Amino acid sequence: MITPELFDHLVELAALELSPHEAEYLRRELNNQLRALQELVAVPLDPDIPPALHGINYPREIRPPLRNDEWIPSSHVETILKQAPELEERYVVVPEIPHQDLE
Amino acid sequence: MDLCDYAAYQLVRMIKCKQVSACEVLESTLKRIAAVDGLPGQLDGDRDAEPNKVHAFITLTAERARRQAQQIDRAIQAGEEVGPLAGVPFTVKDIFCVEGTLSTAGSKILSNFVAPYTATPVARAEQAGGIMLGKVNLDEFTFGSSNESSAYQPSPRNPWNTSRVPGGSSGGSAAAVAAGEGCLSIGTDTAGSIRQPAAFCGVVGVKPTYGRVSRYGLIAFGSSLDCPGPLARNVSDAALLLQVMSGADPHDSTAANLPVPDYVADLEKPIKGLRVGLSPDYFRLTYVAAESGELEQQPIPEDYKQAIYRVAGRLAEMGADIIEDVPMPHTKYGIPAYFVISRVEAASNLHRYDGVKYGYRTQQPVHDLHEMYRKTRGEGFGLQPKLRILMGMYVSAAQYSEQYYMRALRVRSLIRRDFETIFNPEGRYRLHALLTPTTPTTAFPIAQVYGDSVLMQFADQLTVAANHAGIPAISFPCGFDPEGLPYGAQLIGSDFSEALLLRLARNYEIATETDQWRKRIPPILRST
Numbered sequence: 001m002i003t004p005e006l007f008d009h010l011v012e013l014a015a016l017e018l019s020p021h022e023a024e025y026l027r028r029e030l031n032n033q034l035r036a037l038q039e040l041v042a043v044p045l046d047p048d049i050p051p052a053l054h055g056i057n058y059p060r061e062i063r064p065p066l067r068n069d070e071w072i073p074s075s076h077v078e079t080i081l082k083q084a085p086e087l088e089e090r091y092v093v094v095p096e097i098p099h100q101d102l103e
Numbered sequence: 104m105d106l107c108d109y110a111a112y113q114l115v116r117m118i119k120c121k122q123v124s125a126c127e128v129l130e131s132t133l134k135r136i137a138a139v140d141g142l143p144g145q146l147d148g149d150r151d152a153e154p155n156k157v158h159a160f161i162t163l164t165a166e167r168a169r170r171q172a173q174q175i176d177r178a179i180q181a182g183e184e185v186g187p188l189a190g191v192p193f194t195v196k197d198i199f200c201v202e203g204t205l206s207t208a209g210s211k212i213l214s215n216f217v218a219p220y221t222a223t224p225v226a227r228a229e230q231a232g233g234i235m236l237g238k239v240n241l242d243e244f245t246f247g248s249s250n251e252s253s254a255y256q257p258s259p260r261n262p263w264n265t266s267r268v269p270g271g272s273s274g275g276s277a278a279a280v281a282a283g284e285g286c287l288s289i290g291t292d293t294a295g296s297i298r299q300p301a302a303f304c305g306v307v308g309v310k311p312t313y314g315r316v317s318r319y320g321l322i323a324f325g326s327s328l329d330c331p332g333p334l335a336r337n338v339s340d341a342a343l344l345l346q347v348m349s350g351a352d353p354h355d356s357t358a359a360n361l362p363v364p365d366y367v368a369d370l371e372k373p374i375k376g377l378r379v380g381l382s383p384d385y386f387r388l389t390y391v392a393a394e395s396g397e398l399e400q401q402p403i404p405e406d407y408k409q410a411i412y413r414v415a416g417r418l419a420e421m422g423a424d425i426i427e428d429v430p431m432p433h434t435k436y437g438i439p440a441y442f443v444i445s446r447v448e449a450a451s452n453l454h455r456y457d458g459v460k461y462g463y464r465t466q467q468p469v470h471d472l473h474e475m476y477r478k479t480r481g482e483g484f485g486l487q488p489k490l491r492i493l494m495g496m497y498v499s500a501a502q503y504s505e506q507y508y509m510r511a512l513r514v515r516s517l518i519r520r521d522f523e524t525i526f527n528p529e530g531r532y533r534l535h536a537l538l539t540p541t542t543p544t545t546a547f548p549i550a551q552v553y554g555d556s557v558l559m560q561f562a563d564q565l566t567v568a569a570n571h572a573g574i575p576a577i578s579f580p581c582g583f584d585p586e587g588l589p590y591g592a593q594l595i596g597s598d599f600s601e602a603l604l605l606r607l608a609r610n611y612e613i614a615t616e617t618d619q620w621r622k623r624i625p626p627i628l629r630s631t
Contacts, residue, residue, distance in 0.1 A: 002497065014450070014492045015457070015473070017481030022489070029490055029556045030497070033442055036391040036557050037498075039398050040439035041506060043514055051512030054327050054357075055519055055573025056313050056598050064351055064360040079219040083461035094459055098471040 002030050105631070106131035111191040111286040111340040115232075118179065118190035125175040125190030129168055129234055132192045135283045136163065136236075138631045139262070144240045144255025146214055151257070155265050157627065158257045159279035161197050162205050163237040168192065171234045188347060189232030193287035194279045196272075197238035198245055199225050199331075200320040208322045209243045209253040212456045212463045212483030222320020223355065224289055224331045224348040231347040236285050239275030244453070245296055245324045246487040248562035250274030251553040254485050260549070261304060262625035263588055267546035270300030270562075276334045277304035281625055287344050288334040293325045294441055295541075295566025297332045298578035302541035302591020305580040305625075307341045307608070308334045310566075312599045313573035314359035316345075317352035323452040325445040328570045338579060338609040342366040345601060364602050370609040375422030377535045377607065379594075380429035380525060381415060385539035389435035390561050398435070403543050410590040411540050414581045417614040418538070418607065429525055429532055433517045437567040438560055440518070443498045443511035444571075450495025453488055456480065490556060519572040526597040535603055539565055541578040541591030569595050577604045579611065582620045 002010070007027045011018060018026065074080070086093040106128050109117070117123045141156025142148065143163065175190045200206045200218030207213045221229070229235055240259050242252045249268035250258040259274045261267040262282040269278040273290030277300035280288050290297045292310035301308025309332045316331045323329060333344035346366045352358040386408050392399045402408070415425045458464035458479030465478035484492075498507035525532040543564060552559050569576040574597060581592040592611075596604045615621060 007493075010493050010496050013496055014489075015476040015480055016484070016489055016492070017477040018489070022486060025486060025554075026490055026493060030494055032555075032557045033494055036560075037439050037442055037507065039391070040436060040443065040510060040514060043436055043510070043517070045510065045513050045517075049513045049516050051509055052515040052519055052571075053512065054313060055515065055571050058314075058357075058359075062314075062359045062361045064353070064356055064358065067353060076219040079217075080461075083216060083219070085458060085462075085464035092460060094472050095469050095475045096471045098473060 002027060002034065105135065105283065107135045107192070107283045110337055111188065111335065112343055114191055114286065115187065115189055118175070119185065121179060125172040125234065126169070128190055129172040129192055132236065132283070132285060133165055135631065136160070139282050139627055140284060142257060144253055144258060146211055146254055148256035153257065154260070155627070157260055157262055157278050157282050157284070159194070159239045159259050159275040159282070159284055161207060161209070161238050161240050161255050164204060164235065168234050168236050171229070175232055175234070186230060186232035187343060188228060190234060191232070191287060192234045192236050192285045193228060193289065193344070194236050194239045194276060194285040195225050196241050196276050196288065196290045198241055198291055198322045199289065200322070201225050201235065201238065204238055206238065206322070207255065209241045209255055210483065210485065210488065211254045212480070214254070214463055216462050220320065223317035223352045225320065227347050228289065228344065233287070239279050239288065241275055242272035242487065243485045244322070244488050245272035245291060245293060246449070246491055247271045248295070248299055248559050249553055251549065252485060252487045261546050262627045263305060264546070264586070265627065266548055267588065268303065268549050270303035270546060272296040273334065274300045277301050277306055277308065280304070280306045280334050280336055282627060286335065286340055289344070289348070290332060290334050291321060292330045292332055292570065293328045293445065294570050295563040297334060298541050298566050298576060298591070298593060299562060301334055301578045302589065303546035305589030306334055306336055307338055307577065307579045308332065309341050309345055309577045309601065310569060310575060311345060311349065311601055312575045314357050315575070315599065315601065316348045317355040317358040319352055319354035325448040326452065327448060328445060330570070338605055338612055339367065339370060342370055342605045361599065366602050366605055369602055370606055371613065372606055373422060374418065374607055374610045377423045377603070378426055378533055379415065379418055379423045379607065380426045380532060380534040380537045382429040382431040382537060382539065384431040384434040385537070385565055388543050388561065388564055391557065403540055406584055407540050407544070407590055410582050411538065411592055414592045414611060415538055417611055421610045421614050423607070426532060426534065429534065429537065431521045431525070433514070433521050434568055436514050437518060437571060438564050440511040440514045440571060441563070441567050442494070442560065443507045444515065446491050446495035447499045447508055448495070449491040450499070453492050456483065458483070515571045518568050522572045522574055522597070535600070536594040536596045536607055539593045539595065541565060541593040545584045545586070545588035545590060565593065574598055575601045575604055577608050579608045583623065
């Protein structure tokens with residue numbers, strides 16, 4: 001069960017700002033989804049069953065070879081820079097970065 | 104029948120022998136779009152506007168398409184070699200980057216993003232002579248099965264009945280293809296997002312083996328599940344597009360380094376002796392009851408089941424062996440496992456949208472960077488991305504990840520084993536393909552399911568297992584329900600068996616060529 005306190009913590013971690021209406025919908029749906037997960041938690045699993053990061057196996061023969069360690073300049077630098085919401089002399093500008101003491 | 108209604112393989116032939124020009128085919132298609140599509144999806148658009156139109160598009164790039172068509176015509180006039188898609192108009196789900204086009208993912212947070220480069224599958228279709236018509240609508244970041252979650256409204260409607268959803272998330276792709284707005288479309292499938300809308304709109308959709316088609320330039324959702332693939336009005340056209348999209352790509356280290364077989368050449372080879380299975384686990388739905396939280400089962404509608412059994416009958420007449428009662432015991436865990444794996448991957452992929460380097464940034468005054476992040480993401484993401492981010496963070500948190508994320512990955516191994524067992528050439532079943540319904544129901548009414556994120560997800564129950572297992576599957580139309588909505592049949596195969604699945608589906612097309620239901624056209628086209 002995701003309590004309002006836990007929910008607020010997740011929202012903070014996710015860097016989201018929510019309206020009260022959105023928060024109510026999202027917490028309810030999260031808890032509904034968690035109920036749908038109860039069966040997953042109950043599946044009998046032998047200890048020898050490995051986690052599968054991909055469905056298909058990637059035997060070496062179908063894996064692409066590693067690329068050579070070469071610097072290839074991007075031909076899109078200007079168009080990529082143009083996408084930035086705020087730019088000053090090719091620097092991307094952001095608001096003040098607050099000081100934070102690491103725990 | 105207009106030029107835009109011809110099959111892609113027919114158009115290529117006609118264009119190459121100068122019977123028609125690529126420009127004529129394009130103009131016919133643009134005329135169809137003008138007649139049936141109505142308003143394109145737009146930010147803060149009216150959800151209920153023009154309820155009798157298709158609304159497949161977000162961005163129509165008619166001038167870009169005209170330049171491409173003129174190039175093809177010039178090349179043909181000059182006697183130059185042109186590619187296998189020469190002059191064929193196609194659309195692209197707006198989750199792919201296409202250089203110089205708005206590439207929105209159906210989200211406000213990318214509403215001003217103009218892609219600086221083109222995704223590999225799209226680039227290959229263009230290199231093969233295909234004419235890119237524009238970008239079609241989808242569920243926001245592909246998160247949905249109905250297209251209703253797009254930030255661009257009105258969202259697409261089903262050409263067979265515009266009060267129904269087209270399915271999703273490649274709903275714009277399926278609706279466009281069904282309505283003759285381009286012969287082909289490039290979509291993506293993470294849990295069924297090509298096959299489910301293909302079934303709902305009565306077209307063919309292929310989810311290739313994971314790694315068969317490069318994901319370079321695809322805006323990522325679930326990176327271990329996402330597969331680009333073709334949608335088309337017939338199997339041969341789907342094969343044609345898959346052929347050019349597939350293959351290794353130095354830009355994607357998960358694109359398999361494996362030669363691409365000729366998907367077109369063997370389409371009509373006989374299917375005698377191929378073993379096709381039917382599993383009771385694919386004719387019932389397992390879902391979590393809203394009240395009790397208990398797992399409950401219900402059979403899929405009898406008429407849908409009969410439609411799939413008729414497909415089996417036709418395949419048997421063509422010489423296939425039908426094997427019944429194939430057990431697929433872990434199918435029912437597909438959605439719960441997906442709720443975990445896809446959310447963790449989605450949350451990870453969506454962290455990059457922060458209003459710094461590209462995309463939307465809040466216009467409100469902010470004190471610091473963190474407030475800018477929160478406001479940008481709060482305003483830029485719709486409810487469905489927010490839900491996936493929060494769920495992904497919860498189930499991957501240190502204290503829960505063993506219980507949820509690691510378990511889900513291990514359950515994925517079990518789902519994969521079900522398939523390895525039935526496809527094992529030395530095993531008891533020795534199947535070449537499993538035949539199932541694509542969806543639990545035909546297309547549901549707009550507004551009936553949207554908002555209930557659990558119920559919406561269960562629309563993918565019969566398709567998601569192939570994504571977990573990484574294996575290929577195809578959905579193709581197999582008749583209509585009493586309300587005139589298409590049924591979709593699905594064939595699932597072993598790793599890289601696309602050619603075989605396409606061959607089975609093409610043989611079914613041949614067997615049913617003269618059936619009455621094949622003559623139907625979407626009602627929305629009757630007035631054009």
